[in-house]
Amino acid sequence: MATTIVKPPNSTYTFSSQPKAVQQRKKYREPTIGLQDEMGNFGNIMYDRRIIRGNTYALHTLPAHAQPDPIELQRQQEAKRRALARRKAREQLRTRTPEPVHGRKHIDVQTELYLEELSDRIEEADVEIQTDAFLDRPPSPLFIPQKTGKDITTQIEAGDLFDFDLEVKPIVETLTGKTLEQALIEVAEEEELAEIREQQREYEEMRNAEMIELQRLEEQERRLRAEKERRMKQAKDALQLEQEIQQKIAARAFAKSYLQDLVPSVFNNLRENGYFYDPVEHEIEISFMPWLMDRTMKQVNQLVMGRTLLDSIIRDVVSRRTDDYEKLEDILRQTILSGVDMGTSTGDQQQPIIEDEQQQNESDINANAAINEEAEEREDEQIPEEEAEH
Amino acid sequence: MASSTIPTHYPQLIDPTRTPLAFQRLAVPRLRRELESTTLLTRQRALRSLCDYLHDPEHITPCIEQGIPGTLVSILKDNDSFCRLKAAECYYVIASHAIGRRAMEMGDVISRLSELFDDKEASVRRNVHRAIAMYAEAPPGAENIIELKLIPNLLTKLTAELDEIKEIILNTLHYCLMIDKEQALEANCMSVLTNLLTHPTTKIKTLAALDIFHLSLALKGKEQAVDLGTIDHLVEFLDSESDELRSKAAVALASIAIITPAKYCAIKAGALSKLLDMLDSETTELIVNALKAIVCLAEAPEGRKQLLDHIDKIEPYKNHRLPNVAKQAQIAAKIITWQP
Numbered sequence: 001m002a003t004t005i006v007k008p009p010n011s012t013y014t015f016s017s018q019p020k021a022v023q024q025r026k027k028y029r030e031p032t033i034g035l036q037d038e039m040g041n042f043g044n045i046m047y048d049r050r051i052i053r054g055n056t057y058a059l060h061t062l063p064a065h066a067q068p069d070p071i072e073l074q075r076q077q078e079a080k081r082r083a084l085a086r087r088k089a090r091e092q093l094r095t096r097t098p099e100p101v102h103g104r105k106h107i108d109v110q111t112e113l114y115l116e117e118l119s120d121r122i123e124e125a126d127v128e129i130q131t132d133a134f135l136d137r138p139p140s141p142l143f144i145p146q147k148t149g150k151d152i153t154t155q156i157e158a159g160d161l162f163d164f165d166l167e168v169k170p171i172v173e174t175l176t177g178k179t180l181e182q183a184l185i186e187v188a189e190e191e192e193l194a195e196i197r198e199q200q201r202e203y204e205e206m207r208n209a210e211m212i213e214l215q216r217l218e219e220q221e222r223r224l225r226a227e228k229e230r231r232m233k234q235a236k237d238a239l240q241l242e243q244e245i246q247q248k249i250a251a252r253a254f255a256k257s258y259l260q261d262l263v264p265s266v267f268n269n270l271r272e273n274g275y276f277y278d279p280v281e282h283e284i285e286i287s288f289m290p291w292l293m294d295r296t297m298k299q300v301n302q303l304v305m306g307r308t309l310l311d312s313i314i315r316d317v318v319s320r321r322t323d324d325y326e327k328l329e330d331i332l333r334q335t336i337l338s339g340v341d342m343g344t345s346t347g348d349q350q351q352p353i354i355e356d357e358q359q360q361n362e363s364d365i366n367a368n369a370a371i372n373e374e375a376e377e378r379e380d381e382q383i384p385e386e387e388a389e390h
Numbered sequence: 391m392a393s394s395t396i397p398t399h400y401p402q403l404i405d406p407t408r409t410p411l412a413f414q415r416l417a418v419p420r421l422r423r424e425l426e427s428t429t430l431l432t433r434q435r436a437l438r439s440l441c442d443y444l445h446d447p448e449h450i451t452p453c454i455e456q457g458i459p460g461t462l463v464s465i466l467k468d469n470d471s472f473c474r475l476k477a478a479e480c481y482y483v484i485a486s487h488a489i490g491r492r493a494m495e496m497g498d499v500i501s502r503l504s505e506l507f508d509d510k511e512a513s514v515r516r517n518v519h520r521a522i523a524m525y526a527e528a529p530p531g532a533e534n535i536i537e538l539k540l541i542p543n544l545l546t547k548l549t550a551e552l553d554e555i556k557e558i559i560l561n562t563l564h565y566c567l568m569i570d571k572e573q574a575l576e577a578n579c580m581s582v583l584t585n586l587l588t589h590p591t592t593k594i595k596t597l598a599a600l601d602i603f604h605l606s607l608a609l610k611g612k613e614q615a616v617d618l619g620t621i622d623h624l625v626e627f628l629d630s631e632s633d634e635l636r637s638k639a640a641v642a643l644a645s646i647a648i649i650t651p652a653k654y655c656a657i658k659a660g661a662l663s664k665l666l667d668m669l670d671s672e673t674t675e676l677i678v679n680a681l682k683a684i685v686c687l688a689e690a691p692e693g694r695k696q697l698l699d700h701i702d703k704i705e706p707y708k709n710h711r712l713p714n715v716a717k718q719a720q721i722a723a724k725i726i727t728w729q730p
Contacts, residue, residue, distance in 0.1 A: 182442055182445065185445045185446050186445050189445055189447075189486070193486065201675070205674070205675045205678055205679075205714070206714050208603065208641050208645075208679070208682075209678050209679070209682055209714065209718055211607060211645070212641070212644045212645055212648070212682045212685075212686065213682070213685075213718075213721065215607065215645065215648045216648055216685060216686055216689070219648045219649065219689075220689065
């Protein structure tokens with residue numbers, strides 16, 4: 001019965017088309033253009049009216065003669081008449097509208113939506129009346145085209161037509177079903193999200209706790225390290241101070257020990273270098289010795305002077321003697337020369353002169369030796385003086 | 391009679407706001423064709439259908455293969471705000487899948503999305519931020535956002551946006567800060583977040599505290615937090631109504647109190663008694679975070695002196711059924727009873 005429901009124009013399916021014959025598939029390509037329209041005219045012979053299908057005995061063919069059969073005609077007319085009579089009888093049988101009450105009468109009225117003039121009625125009477133002039137022209141009625149084509153009727157049995165109470169059921173079911181389905185999907189989605197959030201929260205609870213613990217330990221570690229560094233620095237400082245003090249003490253001790261024998265050694269050195277002297281000795285050296293030297297030098301100078309004088313005297317004497325001897329020689333030579341000239345020579349006279357010369361030489365040598373002795377004496381005197389100065 | 395079999399699709403034109411889906415593998419090409427249509431109505435209908443269609447994980451792969459993310463990029467620049475809104479929503483759904491995120495990274499979608507930060511429609515901005523937050527949820531996505539240097543931009547938006555969008559931005563930042571903190575620190579993130587701590591909404595305060603935690607894992611972040619007085623705000627939150635806020639405040643405090651000046655700031659602000667009160671709660675996250683904060687504060691001599699009187703509060707947790715809690719409790723006990 002559901003199949004009889006008239007579907008709304010826009011049904012479930014989005015595609016629709018007029019029914020049409022299956023297009024014959026072409027097996028080959030069309031070879032020429034001229035053949036094309038001929039091919040197009042071919043139709044399906046199954047639907048060709050010219051082709052007889054089925055039993056040929058029941059075939060309704062036109063009779064060979066053109067004249068209609070008079071018996072046949074009569075039968076047709078009779079049938080027509082009978083149909084008319086039947087219709088009349090049926091009209092009479094039909095229940096009619098009850099008689100009108102007194103003072104009223106039935107009249108045919110048109111009940112259609114659009115009023116039309118009944119043109120098939122024969123005019124019975126002419127009555128003229130004058131109406132008032134129209135006050136306002138009413139708006140032109142919507143043009144409704146006249147109905148064309150044949151009317152077709154359908155027999156509708158009870159229950160055939162759309163029954164809302166019945167038909168609404170699947171629609172409402174679909175509506176609620178789809179709505180519920182969508183809602184369930186969304187609820188499931190939200191529940192899933194909530195579940196994820198809850199899990200996330202639990203995870204974060206642990207993560208946060210661990211994070212804080214981590215940072216706390218880091219901070220603790222940092223503090224401990226800072227403390228340790230501080231302590232180490234302190235210890236290092238103390239150690240350094242101690243070392244410094246030790247070094248100072250050591251330096252002091254060293255300095256002390258170093259300076260301990262400084263004074264005696266300095267005195268020794270000074271003494272050795274003669275900075276500590278005897279005033280008497282110093283006095284002797286400063287004032288007495290120069291005086292002594294002065295006097296000695298004077299003495300020696302006098303001696304030298306005396307000797308020089310003596311030397312010059314000796315030189316004078318010697319040079320005078322030499323002159324004398326030369327004079328004598330000259331005299332002698334002249335004498336000799338003269339003696340030769342006389343003829344006798346005296347060899348005895350020459351001998352004493354030579355002896356004189358020897359004497360003279362001996363005396364010179366003696367004088368020289370005396371001078372040398374004096375010089376030696378002087379040198380001997382000077383040496384002790386120098387020694388005393390040192 | 392009507393048959394009782396339920397068709398797998400909507401009746402035709404049952405919903406005029408959606409495009410009917412084509413059958414099976416033809417669905418995506420048809421949607422794509424209609425997304426590129428010049429008619430506004432067709433585009434809007436296609437986008438609505440696509441949004442529903444993407445929710446099924448099976449449909450993500452064909453959509454990405456057919457280049458839907460690329461088509462959506464051009465729709466992000468559409469004049470119609472509804473189109474932009476729906477396109478951003480589609481990206482949000484796509485970004486919840488690993489292959490979707492990869493496709494978005496390849497198509498350079500994030501920089502396009504970030505251009506919509508200044509959109510005049512709040513709902514468009516919200517969807518854009520949701521898509522980016524979802525994208526940042528996985529580390530590769532967050533890395534991509536950092537590469538694109540979007541953090542300063544997000545921070546400026548954080549001061550001016552609606553509360554709902556602020557929450558989403560804070561989530562995005564949360565994921566990004568897990569990857570990299572330098573960019574945010576340079577963009578003065580800590581002061582922005584500290585200002586947000588005075589916000590009336592608990593949710594925003596919670597998220598801001600969480601972001602502060604991530605930010606202060608860097609040494610510079612801790613120093614800034616001490617300078618800006620973030621610790622006082624966080625200590626205030628330690629006895630608030632919301633467990634979530636208390637927990638995040640404790641963990642943020644723990645991460646800041648690594649450095650010595652922060653420890654003394656926190657002790658001075660009276661954090662220790664509040665943290666010890668937190669140990670009585672049921673939530674394990676709260677206990678773990680409180681224990682961490684206590685450990686950090688116990689490193690300072692003053693903190694240890696105060697905590698020595700309350701060591702019996704920590705003792706029961708040393709044999710907790712959860713290994714994480716037990717471990718943290720043991721560490722805490724060890725630090726408190728430590729003697730030089």
